[in-house]
Amino acid sequence: MIHIIGTGLSGLVGSRVTELLHPEFQFENLSLETGIDITDEYVVREKLKQSSAPWVFHFAAMTDVDSAEKDRILGEKSTAWRVNVSGTQHIVNAAREFGKRVLYLSTDFVFDGTDGPYTEEHEPNPLSWYAMTKYEGEKCVRTLGESGLVLRIAFPYKSRQTGKPDFVHRMLEELRQGKRITAPSDLLITPTFIDDIVPVIRTLIGMNAFGIFHAVGNRAMSPYDIALCVARVFELVNSDIAPSLSTSYYINRAPRPVQAILKNDKIEALGLRMRSFEEGMDIIRSQELGM
Template sequence: MIKQKILGTGLSGLVGSRIVELLSDKFEFENLDRKTGIDITDFETVLDKISDSQASTVFHLAAYTDVKAAEKEKELKENSQSWKINVIGTQNVAKACEKTGKKIIYVSTDLVIGGDNMPEGGFTEDALPNPLSWYAKTKYEAEKVIEKINSPWLIARIAYPYRAFFEKPDFVRFFRDWLKEGKTIFALTDRLITPTFIDDLAFAFEALMEKDVTGIFHVVGSQIISLQDAVTMIAENFNLDKSLVKKTTREEFLVGRPPEPFSSALSNAKIKQLGINMHTLEEGLHILKLNI
């Protein structure tokens, strides 16, 4: 079987590396990052690499994702590293895709929208943008870049991804490790989120490619849950002390933190209509426990 070629940025990261692991039997992946000599902030380098490739699709996952660090450099604006990577880097990849006629699949974040007035079932793809932190603003600016290109594009917003194994902590393992160390965790009762099992992301992306759809899609888990309930569920799943999970208020939580919407739960109804089903956090944690 001849495998479809996929070019990708960020394929060695938390989400990208798992996509490669799960889909490498069907796709031939080539990673564009510093490890392979590609700097996405250098347009000519990006254009040369994308032009030379036989791939018809480019996954763009590379991003500056440290929300706190991004907030500290927001005064630098367009000179900040987060802007250069998230906006300029995306612009370069998008322009190269436009010049070569390749489709770009851009992975964005739930933090570009959200707020206090969340509709029942979560925010849909047509919700008004509400990027509060500098990180969220750079990701939203990148979305606008993608939407303007004259080439097929897909924006996939994801949220709180987690998986079984990786060198850096994700949403679940961060809290699990804290609980293992006996640390108290203060979690909000009114912060609603949609944690997402990364294995589901991989198969959802495969389905979206097969269906050859374009536009914005929320590729997130099927359970809207408060942060406190999510952390408590993590404790219960790994037989850890859930009494370490304490309630906190918005005022206490905001001290020293970048601004962000307190409810950023996304609706995945649009991908469900395409036959793409995502696990709930409870289901994902059960699978995770069996594989750790």
């Protein structure tokens, strides 16, 4: 059994990862619910000092892109900076001091979307304040050298809907309620099926990997095409789905990369395969039907 101490393990990604890795991995969650504030350097240091875990899974982040953008003017005093950068630096400092490795969950948003598809070798150019803070967090983790591992994902969704809903299940619920969905047709993303990153994490941890890896769906799609796919798979034949342009859809909101398409070259070289969005939807549908 491998002991892991981590942050954000009760969140959207962390809850599914821990569920699928248990009982092979034993987890200790550092969160506000367990009395741990990662923006408090002393508390973080003491917890990592007391832990025998060789790895820290750092999944906690301030991920509300638009709220983060509103606080950009606050700079290092903003919540996004305090959590995504300062909190990460506290974890990195303690990990370095006590000889632990760090797995940091990052995002496709670190790229501006003008020069993709992106491999792990491309230089990030974040547009939004959220993206900037996540990239700064990456840089903190990279200072650990062979003890720092960055895993970039994009628009995560999972097979079983428990806890915080992902964007797919929110969309599915709106379609079932007969609501009209408007989604950008000119924006391309590579949604990550969370279940698929579990074997990636298991493999990378097992080989003490370091550096940057991408783990996203193997086909880029627009949010509009995603909505159509959800409606088709779940046989919602009367769905009202309309295309829009990202410039109008995200007006007065944080800037988004239009085509932040990530490539999985490094994990594919290890024999790991991420499923397409359609395959992910088929799995979710089959589970719902009890198949």
